[in-house]
Amino acid sequence: MTPSLEAYVMLSAALFVIGFLGVLVRKNTLVIYMCLELMLVAATLALVAFSRFNGTEDGDVFVFFILTVAAAEVAVGLAIIVALFRVRQTVQVDQLDSLKH
Amino acid sequence: MEHFAFTCLSVFSLACAIGVVLSKNAINGAMCLLLCLAGIAGLFVQLHAYLLAFVLVLVYAGAVVALFLFIVMLLDMQGGRAWKFRGFNAVAGMIAAVLLVTGLNLLAVRGRLGAGPPLGHSAGSSLKLYSYQLFTTYLLPVQVMGFLLLISMLGVIVLSRRVTPKEDDK
Numbered sequence: 001m002t003p004s005l006e007a008y009v010m011l012s013a014a015l016f017v018i019g020f021l022g023v024l025v026r027k028n029t030l031v032i033y034m035c036l037e038l039m040l041v042a043a044t045l046a047l048v049a050f051s052r053f054n055g056t057e058d059g060d061v062f063v064f065f066i067l068t069v070a071a072a073e074v075a076v077g078l079a080i081i082v083a084l085f086r087v088r089q090t091v092q093v094d095q096l097d098s099l100k101h
Numbered sequence: 102m103e104h105f106a107f108t109c110l111s112v113f114s115l116a117c118a119i120g121v122v123l124s125k126n127a128i129n130g131a132m133c134l135l136l137c138l139a140g141i142a143g144l145f146v147q148l149h150a151y152l153l154a155f156v157l158v159l160v161y162a163g164a165v166v167a168l169f170l171f172i173v174m175l176l177d178m179q180g181g182r183a184w185k186f187r188g189f190n191a192v193a194g195m196i197a198a199v200l201l202v203t204g205l206n207l208l209a210v211r212g213r214l215g216a217g218p219p220l221g222h223s224a225g226s227s228l229k230l231y232s233y234q235l236f237t238t239y240l241l242p243v244q245v246m247g248f249l250l251l252i253s254m255l256g257v258i259v260l261s262r263r264v265t266p267k268e269d270d271k
Binding site (some may be wrong): 002003006007008009010011013014015017018019020021022024025026028030031033034035037038041044045048049051052057058060061063064065067068069070071072073074075076078079080081082083085086091 | 103104107111114115118119121122124127130131134137138141144145147148149150152153156157160161164165168169172173175176190191193194197198201202204205208209230231234235238239242246249250253254256257260261263
């Protein structure tokens with residue numbers, strides 16, 4: 001007996017929610033970034049599950065592209081964080097308030 | 102048996118995801134993320150997406166989490182404060198949580214995705230099928246991805262250069 005599609009989608013949604021809450025409540029830029037990655041992985045889990053249960057390969061191929069883009073995105077994002085740290089000496093979002101009204 | 106493995110892996114990944122959010126130290130968060138990704142790779146294996154599980158471990162666990170750890174060590178963050186739950190942020194977080202949990206509940210109660218048992222083979226299960234798709238239907242996206250990686254590499258090089266005022270500018 002295999003787990004149903006609903007179970008996979010529920011799990012993926014739950015992971016996405018946890019990542020989203022992490023983005024909202026955490027103050028450290030790096031941890032926020034990790035939570036963003038978590039949301040991305042949760043979405044890929046849903047894609048793979050749909051692809052498996054519908055017998056198509058498109059979802060799997062898209063996950064491949066998502067992984068590629070995620071790798072590029074992490075590299076650029078971390079470079080930005082390091083550049084930010086050099087200028088401001090902090091990565092806490094509540095201290096990075098130059099654009100705040 | 103398969104159900105048992107699914108339950109174990111999903112509980113494990115959820116616990117590790119909560120660990121990412123709640124961990125005080127960024128290093129612990131990165132380690133929890135690593136474990137969570139391992140659990141998700143296990144779920145991919147259960148979904149017969151063997152290649153994707155391999156790529157997930159290779160790219161995410163191997164490259165991305167290692168990069169995170171390098172940056173955490175480079176910035177040398179001492180402990181860091183735990184999340185404080187007050188102010189406008191907390192209200193926004195609570196509202197978002199309520200909305201998302203409601204949506205999740207609706208999905209659980211009323212959502213019928215109308216899928217029967219898993220069908221035949223998916224692309225992840227066979228490398229041949231997978232690469233056939235990549236080199237026929239998805240050839241253009243593959244090329245675009247290549248350009249994207251090139252551009253992001255250039256961007257990272259430009260961003261990580263130390264900006265120093267040149268002598269001859271004066």
